[in-house]
Amino acid sequence: MMTERQRRFREQYRAAISRYYSGWVHIGVMYSAGIAGVWYCASQLQGARWEWLLLIPVLIGGNFVEWAMHKFVMHRLIDVFALRAIYDRHTRQHHQYFTDNDATIDTVREFRIVFFPWRVLIVLAVFGLLFGWIASVLINPNAGYIVFIGMIGHYMVYETFHFCCHVRDNWFVRNAPLINTIRRHHTAHHNMGIMMHVNMNLTFPIADWFLNTSDLKRGLLGHLFNGYSDTHVKPELKPVIARYRTSETQEKRVTLDGPQLSDDELRTLASAGSHV
Numbered sequence: 001m002m003t004e005r006q007r008r009f010r011e012q013y014r015a016a017i018s019r020y021y022s023g024w025v026h027i028g029v030m031y032s033a034g035i036a037g038v039w040y041c042a043s044q045l046q047g048a049r050w051e052w053l054l055l056i057p058v059l060i061g062g063n064f065v066e067w068a069m070h071k072f073v074m075h076r077l078i079d080v081f082a083l084r085a086i087y088d089r090h091t092r093q094h095h096q097y098f099t100d101n102d103a104t105i106d107t108v109r110e111f112r113i114v115f116f117p118w119r120v121l122i123v124l125a126v127f128g129l130l131f132g133w134i135a136s137v138l139i140n141p142n143a144g145y146i147v148f149i150g151m152i153g154h155y156m157v158y159e160t161f162h163f164c165c166h167v168r169d170n171w172f173v174r175n176a177p178l179i180n181t182i183r184r185h186h187t188a189h190h191n192m193g194i195m196m197h198v199n200m201n202l203t204f205p206i207a208d209w210f211l212n213t214s215d216l217k218r219g220l221l222g223h224l225f226n227g228y229s230d231t232h233v234k235p236e237l238k239p240v241i242a243r244y245r246t247s248e249t250q251e252k253r254v255t256l257d258g259p260q261l262s263d264d265e266l267r268t269l270a271s272a273g274s275h276v
């Protein structure tokens, strides 16, 4: 059940969406540009073989970058223009709109609160060009194209998985392996009590497992294929999670900048290993 606080925020947010905004145009342009970029690079490959192995370091590195961006930019106020905008959009808007009480959307207009703005893809393409160019100089042109494909591909998986976290429950998101895992993982992240500390991955919870910032206590394979199960949630986190689902705690102790955790709660998060 959505709390009154969350309902109020949703109402204000929806009223402020420009009438020129179109959810279909937003994601249509994003996916078309991303797919076109990947397509173009794939068409330029000439007999690529072992170079495909470069996808492994690119995707594992990407997993940690995704974790770090979420943890240190999207959830930490850095008062520099572009970084502050990212923080505002994520902590002060996305996390108010969605909580673990209600983490789903009903309309296409709400794509605005789910997907990143276009400029994120543009910035990523600039970095993709840079790293791709470096790989092409150091190794060969195939390597350069594959690095670019890996980076843009990772971003498209990110957006798609995150979208699957915020649609209404359905057969597909409940049963598709990896997607059901991230859906539970990310919905748990939207709990107002643990949102600044726990479950920072949005694709595969590899960095969260490795750095022990996950709400689960289990191995890597268990993490990847956990699905909807709550069996392995760290018991010490459960009281904090339950407390911040209530309207009373949210009204009293949650601001737009996240929860005002007590020393006790901070100690609990630290002892759960989620203090990084």
Ligand SMILES: [Zn+2]
Binding pocket: 094, 098, 162, 165, 166, 186
């Ligand atoms: Zn989210």
Ligand SMILES: [Zn+2]
Binding pocket: 070, 074, 075, 090, 095, 189, 195
């Ligand atoms: Zn977050």
